[in-house]
Amino acid sequence: MKRQQYFKHKKRRKFSKKLGLFMIGLFCAVAVSLLSLRIYAQVAGAPPLTVPKASIFLDSQNNTIGDYFTEERRYWTELKDISPYLIDATVAVEDKDFYEHGGFDYSRIAGAVLADIKAGSKVQGASTLTQQYARNLYLTHEKSWNRKINEALYAYRLELFYSKDEILEGYLNTVYYGHGMYGAEAASRYFYGKSAKDLTLAEATMLAGVPKGPSYYSPLNNLEKATNRQQVILRLMNEQGIITADEQTRATKEPLAFKSDEWIATKSIAPYFLDVVWNEASDILESKNLAISGGGWTIQTTLNQAHQRAAEDAVKKNMPDSELQVGLVSMDNETGFVTALVGGRDYSASSYNRVTLGKRQPGSAIKPILYAAALEKGFNPMSFLDVSETTFTYDSGRADYTPQNVNKKYADHELSMAQAIAISDNVYAVKTLENIGYKPFRDMQKRLGLDYSNDDNPAIALGTTENSLYDLTNAYNIIAAGGEKRKATTILSITDAKGNVVYKYEKPETEQVLSEKDAFVLTQMMTGIFDPVYSDYSPATGLSLRSRMTHTYAAKSGTTNSDQWMLGYTPSLTAGVWNGYDQGKTLSVKDDMAASKQVWIDFMEAALEGKSKESFTIPNGVQPVSIDINSGYLSTSACPDQRVIYMKNEDVPTKKCSTFDFFEKDSWSNVWDMLPGEAFRSFWGSF
Secondary structure (H helix, E strand, O other), rough: OHHHHHHHHHHHHHHHHHHHHHHHHHHHHHHHHHHHHHHHHHHHHOOOOOOOOEEEOOOOOOEEEEEEOOOOEEEOOHHHHHHHHHHHHHHHHOOOOOOOOOOOHHHHHHHHHHHHHHHOOOOOOOHHHHHHHHHHHOOOOOOOOHHHHHHHHHHHHHHHHHHHHHHHHHHHHHOOOOOOOOOOOHHHHHOOOHHHHHOHHHHHHHHHHHOOOOOOOOOOOOOHHHHHHHHHHHHHHHHHOOHHHHHHHHHHOOOOOOOOHHHHHHHOOHHHHHHHHHHHHHHHHHOOOOOHHHHHOOEEOOHHHHHHHHHHHHHHHHHHOOOOEEEEEEEEEOOOOOEEEEOOOOOOOOOOOOOOOOOOOOOOHHHHHHHHHHHOOOOOOOOEEOOOOOOEEOOOOEEEEEEOOOOOOOOOOOOOHHHHHOOOHHHHHHHHHHHHHHHHHHHHHOOOOOOOOOOOOOOHHHHHOOEEHHHHHHHHHHHHHOOEOOOOOOOEEOOOOOOOHHHHHHHHOOOOOOOOHHHHHHHHHHHHHHHHHHHOOOOOOOHHHHHHHHOOOEEEEEEHHHHEEEEEEEEEEEEEEEOOOOOOOOOOOOOOOOOHHHHHHHHHHHHOOOOOOOOOOOOOOOOEEEEOOOOOOOOOOOOOOOEEEEHHHHHHOOEEEEOOOOOOOHHHHHHHOOOOOOOHHHHOOOO
């Protein structure tokens, strides 16, 4: 008996010794593993938290008009700017012990392991918020042990190097809420049309239930299932002492208004304009050694939504049912801010921007720039030239050029510059270029920011050098601004993801590229395209729009075989319109050539609706003069074709017009002096 007890005792001691050795070995193994894990984590360092972030676009009044994202639509938001309800609801349903554990919930892990062993595969999750955050940042959602091991390693490193609030903030900014929305801010804007900081308890708990199964628990996909999960979360929050029973009840009964339709509508606002903004912002940030690709930027733009709607409505109303394309851009005269931009008929069909990227021949739309140069070289509105059919030789006599007017006709009398602009006479333009020379014309184009040709070809007077609508409208905007330099811009400010303003628009120093007097005189001549007084030989090119005008406009059209242009301005707003085919095919006179003018006038009238009629300010050194447009002399009652012409003081004529046409538009005073003898003149004068 004693012998048996001895052996039993010896056996127990031997087992205890083995168990002790095993436990010591296990402890050492765990210690070594933990030490190795710690060494690994220290060597590996803090895992990066960088994730793609969407950049937000605002209009000039700080309304959201769109966003730009590379992979995931996400607006990174600090924890303090997220509703406490959403934070508490997320923790309550996803990881109630988040602030107590070190990245792992061992009881949940044990339960999940047993479930997986029983099922023979990876079926149940036990991930903490830290592990989920690690998965969102670095891993896929594959259900495998390999992924879980990597997830654990990343989670350990996150807990080692970052605070709980940093981890929770990261999770709430990376978790997927369905419908392409990543993070609480994007989801809140999408579902409720509001910022995540403004969520109510009911809204927050509904949102917190979505990540478990974004397609299954989205209230937009299945409101009943989403509501049931919301009730589960509210109950958990009550059981955990986060909310009271009364708060739970009120949240249960609160009706929710989902506004995804409104959010989707904002995505269609000015897509061509936003492309221009993104490119301009890229250049600005690059100049500051910042990369726009990181995202998270808030870009306030110059867009005027009323102008943009007017532009889109004008295009929709007036474009014929064909492949004819369109470009429209408007700019504020005072600042050069782009207020509206349409780069084509349908962005979804073609994102090619015909305002900024398409360079085409402007035709007669270049003439105001030519005449600006001519005014500097001594021309004035009443400078007359012979505009009969003329052949010009160039290239040292090796080539010749005979310009034609659109109507294939030529005037049988001289025209003034004011008349030539109004009816867009081509011979006058080429003769003007011949008179002033190529260099002044090139210099003016350069000063106004336009491309120009170095070839001495007379056809360039008629707009054969290609330019974009964007640049040409900016040139007109400079004239509208009294000759003061303007550079079209779409951006007011850029703020980074942390709220730091990295760029703010500052008005550049004043630079006069065209004298105020010449700019004003040119502007007044450009109002003549709507004036019927010039229609004796050929109608003014804008006469068809006159009945629809409620404002004073200065403008010029341009036509080539494949392009139609209309550009003009009031004292406050400049706009340009282009029509043509992407392939450059010939325009149809019947359908195509009317579109640009109709789009332009509809836009201008709508954009200026409710605005008082403006007048261009007369600068010092310029005066209005009543002129007989046929002779260029001061008008009298004997001359029926009169118009008020604005001229520089030094250009005002001294002679008066008469119905006689002796000696090259001589006046009555000249004829009077020719009568024989003082007595005869006295006798004639008595009548």
